[in-house]
Amino acid sequence: MATASSRRWSSVLSGGDDTVVAPASGVGIGALTVIRLSGEKVPVIAGTVCPDLDFDAGWRAQLVPIRDAGGVLERGVVTPYPAPRSYTGEDMMEITVHASPWLVEAVLAACEAAGARRAAPGEFTRRAVANGKLDLVQAEGVRDLIRAETAWQARLAREQISGTWSEQFIDLRRRMTALAADIEASLDFEEQGIVVSDDDLMRRRDAVVEALDGLAATVDAGREIRHGLRVAIMGPPNAGKSTLFNALVGRDRAIVAPEAGTTRDVVEATVDLEGVAVVYVDTAGIRTGAGSIEEEGIRRARRAGDGADMVLWLDPADDSGHHPPEEVEGRVVAVTSKADLRAGTDEGLRVSAHTGEGLEAVVERIRGFIGSVTGGIAGVAVNPRQAAGLRRAADLLRSADVAVREIAADDVRQAMTALDEVVGRVSSDDVLDQVFAGFCIGK
Ligand SMILES: Nc1nc2c(ncn2[C@@H]2O[C@H](COP(=O)(O)OP(=O)(O)OP(=O)(O)O)[C@@H](O)[C@H]2O)c(=O)[nH]1
Ligand SMILES: [Mg+2]
16 A cells, blocks of 8 residues: 555645545435545545555445544445546545434544545536546536436436537637638738638638537527426416416416416426426416506516416417417417317317316427427537627627638637637636536535
8 A cells, every 4th residue: 555645745746736525415314425535635634534445446445444533433435536537636535424414524524634624516526627527518517417307407417528519619619720720821821822712711700600609599498408498377367277287287286266366476386298397387367457466466477478488378268369468479379278168169279177178289289399499409508608608709700800811810719719718728717616606515
């Protein structure tokens, strides 16, 4: 076994920072907790907290006593990950102990006493980025995977982590490099008769702009998959909105009553459909001349409509002729509700929450919408941060007038920097702080 001092040297040479510790599994009721450490002092800390561990026999779980100054706390499973073959690229170690809150706290305190400090949220992944183990897009994938609650959320996260998104961004950057180089070359060698035509440069510029715009446009699908597809149920009072809402979510979530104006607030429930979270939103009936509480409900209903990807507008069969507010037009699926009360041949969907008629057709319509979202993205659905960077790059490139070579080359280089910021090749502390603020401690 290497001595602590020899290992310390290798860590110093690899430029280690201070050493951090945190529980990596959720705190709460559970059988086991994993406590994670990363940094140059990990081998030294191991020498104090679990002296029987053979740190250099890495990537192998070892059952060893875990100690603090007072003696043995428990026997735990410890896995060392010598640098650079670890998640962060630094010396790491994972200690698995029983999930007793007292015990976990005692092990953390023992690690602190031996030289570690508590990790900030996302600090392990931040170190992985700093050490080139992951780029920023992949790090965001890690965050998304931890948060994933549906199959599609997990799938997008996995593809982000795999690096295929970053490859697409970097490929575009490569095309920009070539473009900038040709613009500059044509500037330097014009007298020698080496001419790259404006047309050729423009065509290449436009192709990259188009690709950037296309990627940026996937942000809508990204939002729908990450935050759920919002389906608002709207219509006049008493249209059967809450009854349909309850039927769609499969439980009695909202109050149903024969009085008009029963629902005052916005009620939401999420259902997993085709691996996508669908957030059904029940709203207050929209009418004029309502009392002040109901007025507020109506304001909220309209706001819910604004934020919805799809609006089911319910027009009851026995009292038809109500039209949706203008602002939701284009997202409306017209539904005749209470279809059991009056037969009809209207074109739109007809449902009766009482007989069950037409319910499956409503769900089918939403499935179709999901299909159009997931089918249109070919594996990439960027987040708002990435979209903003891609748009900035596209705008800079669009403004590059190749006829004015000196300025054009500079615009292209600025566009490249915007892309570098997306993947985290260059990033300010502000950007990093923002990305990692969304992480949990221990990741
Ligand atoms: N016949 C029939 N009655 C229905 C149907 N759906 C709802 N109702 C009845 O219509 C009344 C109003 O239903 P709700 O679901 O509370 O209607 P709402 O649109 O949420 O009403 P508000 O919240 O007041 O705007 C209740 O008495 C329901 O039982 C249906 O499909 N057929
Ligand atoms: Mg209601």
